[in-house]
Amino acid sequence: MAVIEEASSARRCLTVAQRAAQLARSMPLAALHICVDPAKLITAAEEYDIQRMRELEEGTAGERLARARHVFEGWASFSGAEVRWLEHVGAVESSLLAESKDAALIVIAQPHNLDSGDALHAAIFGSGRLVLFVPTEGALPTVLGDHxxxxxxxxxxxxxxxxxxxxxxxxxxxxxxxxxxxxxxxxxxxxxxxxxxxxxxxxxxxxxxxxxxxxxxxxxxxxxxxxxxxxxxxxxxxxxxxxxxxxxxxxxxxxxxxxxxxxxxx
CATH class of the missing domain: 3.40.50.620 (HUPs)
Known part of the structure; x- marks a missing residue:
């Protein structure tokens, strides 16, 4: 499962996830975007305020979702990969744990916003699953599994x-x-x-x-x-x-x- 919280790193994350799926006997691949909508969160007032403040710089939850979905669709069309798109509205940790319970591998790009940082933390410390971290700086290796x-x-x-x-x-x-x-x-x-x-x-x-x-x-x-x-x-x-x-x-x-x-x- 590739967790796509940032449009800027989505292609890189999806590409590595596809390579990992192919290397491990063509495992099925899914892409997950967790939509953190402040209006639908049951949380502390401070967390609600933080999410509202993010909208000034990153756009609304719906806008972030639309950007991620747009990149995903372009990548899927170009790559020809068979991949399911999943959306989950809610808090990052509970959403990720619910959607990844059957995943053999959780693939997450280096985080640069609050949601992807929370997703990486939840994947490592809460999921009990193997995590594949994808760096966002520099050129990636062109293959996975040669060495x-x-x-x-x-x-x-x-x-x-x-x-x-x-x-x-x-x-x-x-x-x-x-x-x-x-x-x-x-x-x-x-x-x-x-x-x-x-x-x-x-x-x-x-x-x-x-x-x-x-x-x-x-x-x-x-x-x-x-x-x-x-x-x-x-x-x-x-x-x-x-x-x-x-x-x-x-x-x-x-x-x-x-x-x-x-x-x-x-």
């Missing part, structure tokens, strides 16, 4: 992500497991290699080290770029979103700086 990188740490989030991403990893032409700044024990990738082998996936292993003052996220992205990866698979927000935002956690920095789509799960 996937697994950012590995022996953590619950990473294990969950890998297991949920198996349909895509199994279809990938090449998989590389990357660790960054791990000690000798952490560099032992036996667990992930055996996990992948159990599902018919062979993988290479690559160990990276940060340079002085370099963030782990930058080293990870540099490693992925240097080997020509087209996507990253990683656990998300071990310590929570607010903690990472304040202290510059790895997930926060990867999502802020990546130019590759990122499969992730909390």
């Amino acid at each position: 996937m990188v697994i950012a590995w740490k022996p953590r619950t989030q990473a294990r969950k992500t890998v297991m949920s991403a198996l349909p895509w990893l199994q279809a990938a032409k090449r998989v590389t497991v990357v660790t960054v700044d791990e000690n000798a024990a952490g560099q032992d990738c036996t667990e992930i290699i055996e996990m992948l082998q159990e599902h018919g996936i062979s993988a290479e292993v690559r160990h990276g080290r940060t340079e002085r003052g370099q963030h782990i996220a930058l080293r990870l992205l540099s490693e992925a770029e240097s080997i020509g990866a087209d996507s990253i698979v990683m656990g998300a927000f071990r310590f929570g979103q607010i903690f990472e935002w304040v202290f510059g956690g790895v997930t926060h920095e990867v999502l802020r700086r990546t130019r590759l789509p990122v499969f992730m799960m909390h």
Whole structure:
């Protein structure tokens, strides 16, 4: 399911979602727009006022919906993709959870407005589904699944992500497991290699080290770029979103700086 809250990133989000659907044995594809209409919200007065203020800059909920639908229809006509269009009027979190309960993957572009930010948060922390984050800066890779990188740490989030991403990893032409700044024990990738082998996936292993003052996220992205990866698979927000935002956690920095789509799960 591609979540389309912003017309400006809709084509990019839909394109990556289509590639993901094709890679995973042509999974059915749907596009969802959540229409946050202040007149139909049962919420705090402050939230109602925020939504009304947005209309001055972004247009009404109906206008935002019309723009997103227009981009969707143009993309669908050009691409020839078979994709269902879904609209849901209501609060972002409850609407997304209701519509995505049967989705194998939720695809969301890097957020630049309130609704898409809320949708990304709900998808990661509330849906229990694998999320595919689509960056909006720079050129996207032209393919998905030629070379996937697994950012590995022996953590619950990473294990969950890998297991949920198996349909895509199994279809990938090449998989590389990357660790960054791990000690000798952490560099032992036996667990992930055996996990992948159990599902018919062979993988290479690559160990990276940060340079002085370099963030782990930058080293990870540099490693992925240097080997020509087209996507990253990683656990998300071990310590929570607010903690990472304040202290510059790895997930926060990867999502802020990546130019590759990122499969992730909390």
